[in-house]
Amino acid sequence: MIVGFGPGGAVTTMTRSDALPDIPAVSEFVTGYEASVWSALGAPRNTPTDIVNRLNRETNAALADPKIKARLSDLGATALIGSAGDFRKFSGTHRSRSSLCPFGFRRPLT
Secondary structure, eight states, X not given: OEEOOSTTOEEOSSSOOTTSTTSOXXXXXXXXXXXXXXXXXXXXXXXXXXXXXXXHHHHHHHHHSHHHHHHHHHTXXXXXXXXXXXXXXXXXXXXXXXXXXXXXXXXXXO
C-alpha cells in the first residue's frame, strides 16, 4: 500500500518494497510503523498432519518457482515460505499488532 507521505509517497510495509525500491517505508519516519495485508492458505481444524505437510511442501514449491515469484513481485507482493508452525507464529504476531490503531484507539480482534 502506498500513502501520500512526502513527495513520492511511502509504502506502509515495515521495509521498502522490492517492487518500489526508491519509495521509502513510513517506518523510516515513524519508528515501528507497519500496515500491511497478508493472506494464507489454510486447512480445516483436525486435518491430518501428513496432509498439512504435503500442502505446505507443494505450496512452498510453487511459491519458490521463479515465474510465480516474478508475478507476485509484479503485483507488489512477496511470498513468505515456511512451515505451518512458522505461519502460526507469524499470524499470531501480526494479529496482536493489528489490534492497535494509530492515536491509541483499539480495534477489536475478529
